[in-house]
Structure formats: C-alpha cells, structure tokens
Amino acid sequence: MLxxxxxxxxxxxxxxxxxxxxxxxxxxxxxxxxxxxxxITILMLDGxxxxxxxxxxxxxxxxxxNQVHNDSIVIxxxxxxxxxxxxxxxxxxxxxxxxSSMEIYVNCDAAMEKDVSTIHWYSVPDILASGVAMPxxxxxxKYVEATRIIPKPGMFVFFVRKNNWHEMPPD
Numbered sequence: 001m002l003x004x005x006x007x008x009x010x011x012x013x014x015x016x017x018x019x020x021x022x023x024x025x026x027x028x029x030x031x032x033x034x035x036x037x038x039x040i041t042i043l044m045l046d047g048x049x050x051x052x053x054x055x056x057x058x059x060x061x062x063x064x065x066n067q068v069h070n071d072s073i074v075i076x077x078x079x080x081x082x083x084x085x086x087x088x089x090x091x092x093x094x095x096x097x098x099x100s101s102m103e104i105y106v107n108c109d110a111a112m113e114k115d116v117s118t119i120h121w122y123s124v125p126d127i128l129a130s131g132v133a134m135p136x137x138x139x140x141x142k143y144v145e146a147t148r149i150i151p152k153p154g155m156f157v158f159f160v161r162k163n164n165w166h167e168m169p170p171d
Contacts, residue, residue: 040127040156042081044096047108047138047159050147054079055096059104062089064121085128091121096160105160108138116163122156133157 042060044053058081060069072084085092096105110118122132131151136159139147151157 038085038087038124038128038154039082040085040092040124040154041152042083042094043151043155043157044079044081044094044105045147045149045157045159047136047147047161050149050159052079053096053105053160055098055105056101057097058083059095059097061093061119062086062124063091085124089124092124092127092156093119093121094156094158095119096158098162103163106138106163107134108136108159108161109134110137127156128154131155131157134159 042058044055044058045051046053054077055075057070058073058075060073060083061067062069062085069083069086073081074083075081095107097103098105104117106116107120109120110116120134122134126132131153132155133149133151134157136147138159138161147159149157
C-alpha cells in the first residue's frame with residue numbers, strides 16, 4: 001500500500017499528461033473553428049461620386065432569410081465593415097442605414113426596379129474567391145467611370161443613394 005505522499009508523487013505524471021492532452025485538444029478545436037469562419041470586408045460607396053460613405057449601421061442577411069446578423073459586424077471610422085460569415089452561408093445581402101439608423105439607403109442594384117426596396121443576394125463563395133462589386137444602376141453617363149471599382153477577394157462593394165422624396169415612407 002502506498003503512503004499518501006507517495007500516492008501524490010505517483011499521480012503527478014498522470015495529472016500532467018491529462019492537462020497537456022486537454023490543452024492540446026482545446027487549442028486544436030480553437031484553430032479548427034478559426035479556419036471555418038470567414039470574414040468579408042464590406043465597402044459602401046455613393047452611387048453618384050463613387051466615394052466611400054460612413055453609414056449609421058449595416059443590415060446583413062444570409063441565405064434568403066429575413067434574420068439580420070449585425071452582431072458579427074465591426075465598422076471602422078471610414079465606414080469599412082468586416083462581417084464574420086457563418087460556415088454554412090451561401091448568399092449575402094447588405095443594406096446601409098443613415099439618419100441614426102432610421103432610414104435605409106437605396107441599393108443601386110435595385111434602383112431601376114419598380115420596388116427599390118428589393119433585396120438582391122450575392123454568392124458568398126464568389127465574394128470570398130474573387131470579390132464582388134454590385135452593379136450601379138443609380139446614375140448613368142459620366143458617373144459610370146467615377147464609380148468603377150475592381151474588388152479584391154473577400155470584398156463586397158455596393159453602391160447606394162438616399163431615398164427620393166416620393167420613396168419616403170409616410171409618417
């Protein structure tokens with residue numbers, strides 16, 4: 001029979017190995033989780049000038065669902081946002097807000113449609129692979145060159161304009 005002190009000495013290598021194994025497993029799980037999560041950079045530009053706008057907030061949706069995922073967005077001082085993409089997400093929709101998030105910008109990919117509040121969806125794998133710049137249908141002519149941009153992989157660029165007086169919702 002082992003004395004209590006001898007028992008603790010005999011137990012020490014087991015505790016050390018168990019702690020190391022647990023630490024290794026925890027680190028491995030963290031690294032695997034970090035690899036499955038992707039980040040997309042969102043840049044909102046004025047449809048007329050092509051200059052960056054700083055929104056009050058972004059409205060981000062995934063996979064044709066109405067649920068808003070603003071909890072994983074970080075917006076810097078220039079208005080560039082980074083959003084953490086769920087591993088199973090296939091499609092992305094983004095809108096910007098102004099006037100303390102009370103008004104939603106009109107996305108320029110829907111500007112020529114009868115209902116300017118139409119939500120268009122963009123492929124997350126395409127955004128991650130090569131970047132996506134939505135079409136700018138808000139303004140034509142001389143503004144086309146000013147708003148031309150080539151996105152980088154992982155970047156989503158969209159053009160907006162403020163609502164016209166006849167598009168404003170009634171009070």
